[in-house]
Amino acid sequence: MRVLITGAAGMIGRKLTESIATRASLGEREVSALDLADTLVPTAPDDAPGGLRLAADIAAPDTAARLVANRPDVIVHLAALPSAGAEDFFERGYAINLDGTRSLLDAIRAEAHSAPYHPRLIFSSTIAVFGAPFPDRIGDDFLAAPLTSYGTQKVMGELMISDYSRRGFLDGISLRLPTICIRPGKPNLAASGFFSNILREPLIGQEAELPVPETTRHWFASPRAAVGFIHHAADLDLARLGPRRALNMPGVSATVAEQIDALRRIAGEKATRLIIRKPDPKIAAIVAGWPRDFDTRRASELGFRADAGFDDILLAHIEDELQGSLPVNART
Amino acid sequence: MRVLITGAAGMIGRKLTESIATRASLGEREVSALDLADTLVPTAPDDAPGGLRLAADIAAPDTAARLVANRPDVIVHLAALPSAGAEDFFERGYAINLDGTRSLLDAIRAEAHSAPYHPRLIFSSTIAVFGAPFPDRIGDDFLAAPLTSYGTQKVMGELMISDYSRRGFLDGISLRLPTICIRPGKPNLAASGFFSNILREPLIGQEAELPVPETTRHWFASPRAAVGFIHHAADLDLARLGPRRALNMPGVSATVAEQIDALRRIAGEKATRLIIRKPDPKIAAIVAGWPRDFDTRRASELGFRADAGFDDILLAHIEDELQGSLPVNART
Numbered sequence: 001m002r003v004l005i006t007g008a009a010g011m012i013g014r015k016l017t018e019s020i021a022t023r024a025s026l027g028e029r030e031v032s033a034l035d036l037a038d039t040l041v042p043t044a045p046d047d048a049p050g051g052l053r054l055a056a057d058i059a060a061p062d063t064a065a066r067l068v069a070n071r072p073d074v075i076v077h078l079a080a081l082p083s084a085g086a087e088d089f090f091e092r093g094y095a096i097n098l099d100g101t102r103s104l105l106d107a108i109r110a111e112a113h114s115a116p117y118h119p120r121l122i123f124s125s126t127i128a129v130f131g132a133p134f135p136d137r138i139g140d141d142f143l144a145a146p147l148t149s150y151g152t153q154k155v156m157g158e159l160m161i162s163d164y165s166r167r168g169f170l171d172g173i174s175l176r177l178p179t180i181c182i183r184p185g186k187p188n189l190a191a192s193g194f195f196s197n198i199l200r201e202p203l204i205g206q207e208a209e210l211p212v213p214e215t216t217r218h219w220f221a222s223p224r225a226a227v228g229f230i231h232h233a234a235d236l237d238l239a240r241l242g243p244r245r246a247l248n249m250p251g252v253s254a255t256v257a258e259q260i261d262a263l264r265r266i267a268g269e270k271a272t273r274l275i276i277r278k279p280d281p282k283i284a285a286i287v288a289g290w291p292r293d294f295d296t297r298r299a300s301e302l303g304f305r306a307d308a309g310f311d312d313i314l315l316a317h318i319e320d321e322l323q324g325s326l327p328v329n330a331r332t
Numbered sequence: 333m334r335v336l337i338t339g340a341a342g343m344i345g346r347k348l349t350e351s352i353a354t355r356a357s358l359g360e361r362e363v364s365a366l367d368l369a370d371t372l373v374p375t376a377p378d379d380a381p382g383g384l385r386l387a388a389d390i391a392a393p394d395t396a397a398r399l400v401a402n403r404p405d406v407i408v409h410l411a412a413l414p415s416a417g418a419e420d421f422f423e424r425g426y427a428i429n430l431d432g433t434r435s436l437l438d439a440i441r442a443e444a445h446s447a448p449y450h451p452r453l454i455f456s457s458t459i460a461v462f463g464a465p466f467p468d469r470i471g472d473d474f475l476a477a478p479l480t481s482y483g484t485q486k487v488m489g490e491l492m493i494s495d496y497s498r499r500g501f502l503d504g505i506s507l508r509l510p511t512i513c514i515r516p517g518k519p520n521l522a523a524s525g526f527f528s529n530i531l532r533e534p535l536i537g538q539e540a541e542l543p544v545p546e547t548t549r550h551w552f553a554s555p556r557a558a559v560g561f562i563h564h565a566a567d568l569d570l571a572r573l574g575p576r577r578a579l580n581m582p583g584v585s586a587t588v589a590e591q592i593d594a595l596r597r598i599a600g601e602k603a604t605r606l607i608i609r610k611p612d613p614k615i616a617a618i619v620a621g622w623p624r625d626f627d628t629r630r631a632s633e634l635g636f637r638a639d640a641g642f643d644d645i646l647l648a649h650i651e652d653e654l655q656g657s658l659p660v661n662a663r664t
Contacts, residue, residue: 008627090499131575134473141466143475145494145576152495162477163484167422243463244477 002033007078009038021048027235058100064107074120086150097153109169114261121172132289140298158246178221178251202274211280214257217292221251222313250306253293262310334365339410341370348528353380359567390432396439406452418482429485453504474628490578506551510553514649532607543612546589549624553583554645555643582638585625594642
């Protein structure tokens with residue numbers, strides 16, 4: 001089958017591309033062609049299936065029509081202006097996150113005018129659709145009340161995907177991803193960055209700052225788990241979801257103290273000493289408004305699987321990013 | 333102050349216009365100018381405040397800019413393609429209900445470029461944002477999961493209004509209105525029409541068909557209560573809502589049997605004999621997917637008030653639509 005990934009140059013996009021190349025499939029089905037689009041031309045491993053490698057702005061006119069012209073069987077729509085960007089650039093956020101998604105849906109609908117076309121659409125949504133106040137564990141029936149423009153635009157995309165699916169224009173699912181941890185790469189300035197920094201940096205012998213109390217609890221999935229959700233969503237019979245096509249993905253609820261305990265078990269006490277307590281009330285206040293835990297019954301019943309815990313999240317990171325071993329200077 | 337009503341020729345729009353004319357105010361504040369817009373030129377009572385009387389398509393370019401050019405202090409946005417229309421005309425529904433609302437929000441934002449402008453925006457939303465399955469009583473934290481394109485577009489409007497309010501572009505509130513009963517006028521073919529027909533027609537000595545069992549429970553507000561919500565929303569300090577600017581309005585939860593009991597008390601046994609049982613499984617199936625009851629704690633704490641019960645709903649209808657008395661042939 002033919003698969004299209006938008007936002008293919010992003011972190012999840014690259015990991016998904018790699019895993020499709022390795023498995024030669026998305027879910028259980030063989031991938032014969034893989035179209036990749038992003039604002040910069042996405043790269044792919046040599047063994048990835050051939051297909052378009054497209055630099056395109058999803059918010060520009062005609063981009064969506066070009067993307068679906070080859071009639072991909074599965075579209076994984078990851079392209080987005082992330083949280084801080086959509087907050088800083090109001091119009092651009094609505095253009096990319098709302099109009100970009102809508103233009104993709106409408107291009108699919110238009111493509112069906114010439115001959116039947118009813119692709120699977122997998123949309124990456126986020127726990128940023130939730131805003132405080134909420135219960136300690138958020139259930140599947142809890143309202144989406146975002147506190148950012150990004151979260152607002154993601155819920156709007158979810159709603160359209162449920163409606164377009166109900167109307168028979170496509171077969172869509174929205175995956176509300178937990179905070180991804182450990183994010184590979186360099187430390188970044190996102191308010192959530194420290195959750196990854198305090199594990200990733202000590203694993204390679206570098207210091208990292210912790211701006212919040214160790215009692216801070218949050219909701220996590222590894223990059224590997226997130227890619228696994230997408231593979232699973234590609235195979236699933238979405239009729240089982242009924243009309244509610246947005247799902248809270250399973251994750252690991254953990255405190256910073258539990259993250260650090262896992263780091264200690266995997267990399268030793270010395271690694272944990274590289275975490276520098278540097279309280280930042282501003283970041284602590286932002287994080288206090290984030291979800292801490294979920295009861296993801298629907299997703300679990302549909303077969304979506306979380307990481308087993310933070311030890312596994314650390315081990316997956318070491319396998320995937322550090323060639324399976326820790327640098328000598330990080331060992332106890 | 334200056335007030336703009338979009339969809340002013342609709343049922344709620346006309347009743348709101350009349351009440352503004354009668355009170356010479358919206359909420360507690362005097363109305364010096366009243367702009368009315370709809371697809372056909374709206375009419376107003378002679379004693380209504382002067383202002384624009386505009387035939388305009390809210391989905392057309394520049395309509396929104398024209399509407400806000402006079403900088404109304406309060407905008408009551410009622411214009412919409414209703415449920416059946418948005419289901420039958422997919423693109424038109426998104427154009428009017430989503431793009432129309434968004435263009436109004438963006439016109440407000442653009443108007444503020446030349447000089448500060450931060451109007452109150454009151455958006456008529458609907459319990460059609462909810463879709464089965466739901467609990468017997470829907471609480472304030474329950475998710476919006478619409479089963480119609482109309483409901484989808486209304487939630488999307490709510491989300492934008494919360495986001496634009498949070499960003500400081502306007503001061504918005506979305507009122508999720510119960511099913512309006514008794515709708516004045518003629519019987520119509522909407523699936524919900526019978527809830528009004530079985531009261532309104534017998535009150536004037538006419539027969540009306542009942543397509544569902546008498547045990548059917550639903551959620552209602554009179555036109556008078558709906559207009560009252562808008563007056564109340566015009567005065568309210570919306571900072572009290574926090575970032576969640578969409579509110580389930582209070583209403584009356586009643587079965588069809590309770591409706592008929594009220595009709596018997598107000599108009600006598602003879603009136604109830606004009607209700608013809610004519611079961612329609614298709615309508616019964618649609619109505620089975622509708623909300624039955626709400627716990628509207630937030631709205632009640634903010635001072636929104638429902639009708640006291642169906643006797644009051646009937647008496648209000650007789651006062652407002654039948655000059656305060658029943659025709660002789662409808663009396664017992």
